[in-house]
Amino acid sequence: xxxxxxxxxxxxxxxxxxxxxxxxxxxxxxxxxxxxxxxxxxxxxxxxxxxxxxxxxxxxxxxxxxxxxxxxxxxxxxxxxxxxxxxxxxxxxxxxxxxxxxxxxxxxxxxxxxxxxxxxxxxxxxxxxxxxxxxxxxxxxxxxxxxxxxxxxxxxxxxxxxxxxxxxxxxxxxxxxxxxxxxxxxxxxxxxxxxxxxxxxxxxxx
Amino acid sequence: xxxxxxxxxxxxxxxxxxxxxxxxxxxxxxxxxxxxxxxxxxxxxxxxxxxxxxxxxxxxxxxxxxxxxxxxxxxxxxxxxxxxxxxxxxxxxxxxxxxxxxxxxxxxxxxxxxxxxxxxxxxxxxxxxxxxxxxxxxxxxxxxxxxxxxxxxxxxxxxxxxxxxxxxxxxxxxxxxxxxxxxxxxxxxxxxxxxxxxxxxxxxxx
DNA sequence: AATGTTGTGTACCATTTGGTATGAAAAATA
DNA sequence: TATTTTTCATACCAAATGGTACACAACATT
Numbered sequence: 001x002x003x004x005x006x007x008x009x010x011x012x013x014x015x016x017x018x019x020x021x022x023x024x025x026x027x028x029x030x031x032x033x034x035x036x037x038x039x040x041x042x043x044x045x046x047x048x049x050x051x052x053x054x055x056x057x058x059x060x061x062x063x064x065x066x067x068x069x070x071x072x073x074x075x076x077x078x079x080x081x082x083x084x085x086x087x088x089x090x091x092x093x094x095x096x097x098x099x100x101x102x103x104x105x106x107x108x109x110x111x112x113x114x115x116x117x118x119x120x121x122x123x124x125x126x127x128x129x130x131x132x133x134x135x136x137x138x139x140x141x142x143x144x145x146x147x148x149x150x151x152x153x154x155x156x157x158x159x160x161x162x163x164x165x166x167x168x169x170x171x172x173x174x175x176x177x178x179x180x181x182x183x184x185x186x187x188x189x190x191x192x193x194x195x196x197x198x199x200x201x202x203x204x205x206x
Numbered sequence: 207x208x209x210x211x212x213x214x215x216x217x218x219x220x221x222x223x224x225x226x227x228x229x230x231x232x233x234x235x236x237x238x239x240x241x242x243x244x245x246x247x248x249x250x251x252x253x254x255x256x257x258x259x260x261x262x263x264x265x266x267x268x269x270x271x272x273x274x275x276x277x278x279x280x281x282x283x284x285x286x287x288x289x290x291x292x293x294x295x296x297x298x299x300x301x302x303x304x305x306x307x308x309x310x311x312x313x314x315x316x317x318x319x320x321x322x323x324x325x326x327x328x329x330x331x332x333x334x335x336x337x338x339x340x341x342x343x344x345x346x347x348x349x350x351x352x353x354x355x356x357x358x359x360x361x362x363x364x365x366x367x368x369x370x371x372x373x374x375x376x377x378x379x380x381x382x383x384x385x386x387x388x389x390x391x392x393x394x395x396x397x398x399x400x401x402x403x404x405x406x407x408x409x410x411x412x
Numbered sequence: 413a414a415t416g417t418t419g420t421g422t423a424c425c426a427t428t429t430g431g432t433a434t435g436a437a438a439a440a441t442a
Numbered sequence: 443t444a445t446t447t448t449t450c451a452t453a454c455c456a457a458a459t460g461g462t463a464c465a466c467a468a469c470a471t472t
Contacts, residue, residue, distance in 0.1 A: 011418025012468040033326035035241040039460060049421060050461070056419095060460065109326070115384055116326040120239035120317070124460090133388045167385070167394060168401040175381030178321055179373070182339045188373060195374040198405040217448025218438040245430060255451065256431070262449095266430065330430090413472100420467070428459060437450070442443100 018056055019070075021046040025057075026067035030109040034064055034118045034125040064117070064128050068135070071113055078102050083142060088150035089202045091143070092169055096196055099173045100189035103180035111181030115174055140170045150202075160201050172196040224262055225276075227252040231263075232273040237315040240270055240324040240331040270323070270334050274341070277319055284308050289348060294356035295408045297349070298375055302402055305379045306395035309386035317387030321380055346376045366407050378402040 024045045028037045039060060043053050057063040078098025085091040103111050114136060118129040147162035176189050230251045234243045249259050263269040284304025291297045309317050320342060324335040353368035382395050
């Protein structure tokens with residue numbers, strides 16, 4: 001049951017690339033959600049059969065969680081780079097524009113799998129729903145921390161409630177996810193992002 | 207196959223109230239989504255058995271659509287009253303505050319079933335997903351029309367793009383739905399709503 | 413070449429899925 | 443009371459669900 005691709009492997013080697021299979025599974029979960037994605041959907045997209053899936057990933061729930069983990073860390077993610085922007089305003093701008101661009105991108109399912117993967121769901125998905133809620137809260141907390149830092153640096157007024165502002169930013173991004181999965185285009189979402197930025201306490205000049 | 211409760215009914219009368227059963231079904235769909243709600247979940251919540259459900263509502267998909275129709279028209283809905291507010295700003299304010307209050311209300315599942323009922327879903331739910339997208343678009347169009355009217359009345363500047371502003375408002379409400387279903391409280395969502403209102407082109411005075 | 417270890421493919425498992433056939437039960441009408 | 447019409451309850455259906463047993467295949471080590 002070794003998931004990692006060890007250099008000196010003993011026994012029959014895997015005939016598939018675990019990472020590639022995980023990406024394929026991610027696409028299925030992304031499009032259909034946890035409840036809507038059946039094992040047949042998953043394994044046929046991954047190009048493997050069920051025993052291989054179970055031995056490599058555990059079960060459907062763990063496969064989902066590992067796919068989400070990959071999603072969080074994938075190189076094209078817009079979140080972490082946005083957090084690193086020099087000013088609070090630029091953080092928000094980069095995040096909203098990144099969300100608009102990324103979520104409307106049709107090289108993969110629209111919207112965000114961390115939002116849509118298990119929103120209203122069966123009891124079987126209750127675990128992954130809780131996990132996704134936790135992840136979303138962590139993102140919000142990271143934004144909040146970044147805004148607290150901005151306040152300490154004088155980049156945001158002391159009067160600003162970093163917690164509320166972070167929640168607002170997160171809320172708009174989540175709305176953008178819904179819009180994207182409903183068919184909104186990148187341009188439309190950029191307009192939304194610009195309107196949302198008008199609420200931002202620090203002006204565009206900063 | 208008469209759905210309506212006719213006064214002079216011939217044959218054995220229904221042992222259940224169609225409207226009450228529909229409300230129960232709505233709650234299940236609301237909480238679990240179309241894919242996550244099984245017929246067993248539904249019929250046991252409705253207090254009837256499957257043949258009764260099929261004869262009264264058609265099938266799972268039509269039951270869902272009828273439940274959504276009921277949801278749209280239910281008396282406690284905040285959307286239509288908000289549209290009737292006298293100014294564009296008050297429309298937006300009423301809508302956002304109504305969303306914050308309604309979606310965090312724990313007398314029913316959190317969030318909005320028209321958003322979460324079928325977002326990422328299986329092929330079996332593709333039809334209801336499209337229907338929900340259409341409904342959401344109709345809501346947005348109604349807001350847009352209201353803002354166009356506001357422009358004609360001089361209540362909004364001519365420079366405002368009613369379409370973008372409506373989409374922004376809709377986006378924030380959809381984000382609020384996600385937040386609510388993630389456990390956000392009414393107070394938190396009101397704070398979000400107030401931040402969102404800061405983007406509004408017409409000032410609070412209007 | 414024999415052995416130990418691990419992955420693969422098939423075929424299978426019990427359970428659940430959405431959906432029905434059928435006969436009995438309850439009412440209005442005749 | 444007999445008939446007609448409709449609903450109810452049970453039992454059932456084929457297909458799909460998430461998950462596994464098991465024999466075999468492929469590799470490293472001995």
